[in-house]
Amino acid sequence: MTTKHxxxxxxxxxxxxxxTNIEIIDVNGKEYKVIRLPRPTKTESELMCxxxxxxxYNSLAKFxxxxx
Numbered sequence: 908m909t910t911k912h913x914x915x916x917x918x919x920x921x922x923x924x925x926x927t928n929i930e931i932i933d934v935n936g937k938e939y940k941v942i943r944l945p946r947p948t949k950t951e952s953e954l955m956c957x958x959x960x961x962x963x964y965n966s967l968a969k970f971x972x973x974x975x
Contacts, residue, residue, distance in 0.1 A: 915971040934974055941967065 908919050920938060923930035930941045942958040955966040964970040 912971060913968040915968075915975060917971065934971065939970075941970070 910917055910919055915934075918933040919930065920933050921929070921931035923941075923943065925946060928943045928945055930943070932939050932941055939959050944953050944956055946954075948954045952965065957964050957967050957970055959970050964973070
């Protein structure tokens, strides 16, 4: 399934799971494991936060913009 977010396209390989807090996406042929904080979070900024390859991004959009 191809998804568009902030004008960036990616494919969802494994959808987000509340059990693992992980989503696997494919961007331009490379797979990334996106880790989110467990729900519920204390703040909205924690809800938006993602970790990819050990790096913290404020949002999925910021991560996507960093690799294009």
